[in-house]
Amino acid sequence: MGEVVKDISEKTKNNKFPSEEVIKYDLKNGGVSLGLDNVTSEIKNSIIQAKEKIVSGKIIVPEK
Known part of the structure; x- marks a missing residue:
């Protein structure tokens, strides 16, 4: 879950929060483990x- 929080936090900080986008977090991108x-x-x-x-x-x- 750490990578997910880090990714969303970084996007939010850069005014790129994906409010209308579905983001898939999985093993390949480090979203789950x-x-x-x-x-x-x-x-x-x-x-x-x-x-x-x-x-x-x-x-x-x-x-x-």
């Missing part, structure tokens, strides 16, 4: 691999 603090290294590696496949387009995540 997963906390990996309390997981095993095996789980962490699996999540990182899945994230890379999603970002590259090898895995397509449905929008609904």
